[in-house]
Ligand code: FES
């Protein structure tokens with residue numbers, strides 16, 4: 016047990032002011048971020064974390080227990096799973112538990128909410144803190160009752176004597192009149208989770224009632240007295256510069272005010288329609304200086320670039336490796352820009368009052384936005400409060416929160432509260448897209464069908480999910496990152512998209528594996544199992560095969576069944592997809608999608624299933640249709656009329672298996688199930704048709720081209736792929752088959 | 764400029780003096796405070812702004828408020844009676860047919876309209892009826908489950 020040590024950083028000291036607002040009771044600070052969790056964060060986020068106490072529990076004088084955290088809820092169901100944990104550990108009914116999230120004034124600092132991190136990083140620390148809380152309460156009760164702590168137990172919101180529940184003191188009585196602060200130095204310990212009565216049992220969303228009745232308030236639903244609606248003048252493309260502007264027509268509209276600060280021009284009105292009308296009346300001229308690249312040239316453009324390069328993994332002897340191989344396989348995989356496209360566009364409401372700024376925002380990162388606002392307005396943390404109402408989906412896209420700054424600027428310029436609710440066109444324009452990326456793989460098999468070599472090169476996708484995964488003696492993984500001083504690639508902002516870039520890596524690796532399985536004449540499941548050592552991966556593969564009722568067979572079998580597996584955020588996941596391919600139109604229908612996931616202890620199975628189904632459904636988007644079209648900085652897809660996301664008619668039969676791992680620490684469940692959809696479906700298309708696809712999405716046009724290519728190869732008798740390695744003398748031994756790289760080019 | 768528009772809103776006779784060209788969605792949200800009706804795309808492609816007009820699901824982002832003169836408009840807030848939920852709303856809770864919840868009002872309203880015309884839809888018919896409503900969180904399967912179940916309940920059966 017720990018004692019009253021004070022928070023170390025300045026930020027922590029400042030944060031103590033929020034405790035005053037709580038009145039009396041017992042406050043227990045804790046720090047959910049362990050060193051391990053930090054490692055799971057991308058490097059650029061890691062440095063922003065401090066050794067602060069970034070969550071606390073408050074036991075109020077009426078016995079209710081609240082948890083304050085800077086995390087936010089955007090559909091992952093963490094409100095429910097964390098509340099569940101609290102009720103469980105403190106032995107109180109769920110209704111006495113409250114979660115307060117994403118308010119920079121009430122909650123301690125937090126780095127932001129990125130899908131999977133939440134339960135994984137927060138869960139074990141929360142559990143350990145709750146155990147400490149129990150100990151603190153017991154200790155206080157021991158003093159009050161004069162009974163030694165070992166003879167007390169926590170039951171039903173009370174601390175009672177073991178075997179004699181009539182001798183007890185309630186949490187409310189313990190908290191009454193107290194102003195106690197404790198700083199817990201908790202370390203999540205593996206415990207026996209089986210005893211818990213609420214955790215691990217399905218539980219429905221606690222906020223569902225408000226959402227089905229329309230009462231749940233999202234940022235755009237808020238109203239403040241005197242509030243104005245704003246529309247901002249946007250350039251036609253990224254990189255366009257304002258040359259001249261005529262505001263007179265907009266100014267002529269009654270009830271509209273036009274505001275300007277340099278190139279930042281906006282119209283505000285009490286009436287949203289009028290703002291909409293006025294903004295299109297602004298006549299602006301622009302000059303253009305854009306990258307000469309488009310969705311049709313981007314991959315070629317990427318492969319021509321100069322990059323910062325680093326070796327991620329090196330094992331074995333890559334020089335000698337080709338000689339250990341009987342056949343080599345070289346392929347390149349392409350993944351386009353994708354939009355996050357949450358149904359709620361970025362929205363913010365801002366108000367200045369006596370030099371203090373309050374911003375309500377649909378954001379995944381309230382404290383990040385607070386920092387940005389502090390910098391932007393040259394003020395201090397005390398003067399800026401960010402509140403996060405319900406968030407209508409984020410998927411990584413709402414970590415940047417530019418709309419919050421825009422609303423604050425306009426609120427300052429007008430002296431009134433201002434609502435900035437992006438249109439769908441603005442949402443598409445100012446999204447931070449999943450980056451287009453290229454993966455090049457060179458791999459080799461020996462005569463027995465064992466993978467001997469893995470040379471894996473990542474261009475712009477990042478390393479998440481790029482591990483070799485299989486048991487391969489010679490491995491080299493190289494990461495090529497953008498160096499803007501040498502070669503600028505992306506014409507617009509890019510960022511994290513659900514399971515950031517793991518989709519790309521899993522698609523490349525699992526397609527490459529499948530190609531080798533087919534070339535070796537093996538069943539793809541059997542080939543994987545034979546080349547794997549990772550017990551957990553083997554287990555999820557077997558589980559998914561079991562659930563699917565998988566019958567082994569060589570590919571292409573004509574059945575249309577494809578497999579993939581991978582890891583994400585500490586979770587192991589495997590997929591089997593079954594597809595029907597219309598070979599005259601090229602249209603692919605996924606009829607069945609089965610997924611097994613090992614996520615350690617599952618805190619809220621119902622929520623986890625929901626997340627898995629969501630991932631599988633969303634995964635169909637990047638697999639079959641999603642691809643941002645652009646020309647330089649001009650984004651051509653600006654709304655859902657041309658950017659297609661998954662719909663009801665796309666739905667396959669979904670089956671999810673969550674492995675029973677109640678003895679393991681909980682891992683992330685928000686994202687892993689999306690990573691293998693592309694590869695499983697691509698492999699299923701191969702199994703159905705013999706056609707290989709090297710670029711997502713698998714549009715009908717690309718499928719038709721791939722089929723034509725595979726028929727061409729077949730007629731030349733070149734069914735099996737791979738080529739003989741060159742001998743050390745540089746001579747080619749054996750017949751060199753056509754390099755399949757061509758196929759991909761033709762499908763572009 | 765302004766006109767008097769009479770219509771029924773969530774069962775109540777309503778008189779509105781307003782610019783007749785204002786978009787129904789903004790009138791509902793900003794004038795009547797009925798913020799359950801959401802803006803998602805503004806061009807009729809996502810369904811989050813759906814309301815019932817004379818029992819037909821209609822995209823409120825696509826029509827001027829004058830179009831509802833003499834008609835009956837029902838929004839998500841007008842479903843169910845008091846604290847009693849409409850069976851479709853209840854089924855969405857029972858089947859966990861939502862995540863972020865932003866598409867939910869539009870989905871429910873569209874489903875209610877669908878069941879009004881076809882009280883015993885097949886799963887395919889439900890999917891077809893909701894095809895133009897987008898959900899980015901991927902709650903689709905459960906939405907179909909929920910609507911199927913609600914249909915049974917409305918017909919007087921037990922459901923799941
Ligand atoms: S907002 Fe009306 S259909 Fe999207």
Ligand code: FES
Nearest residue numbers: 862866898899900
């Ligand atoms: S639940 Fe989030 S968009 Fe449907």
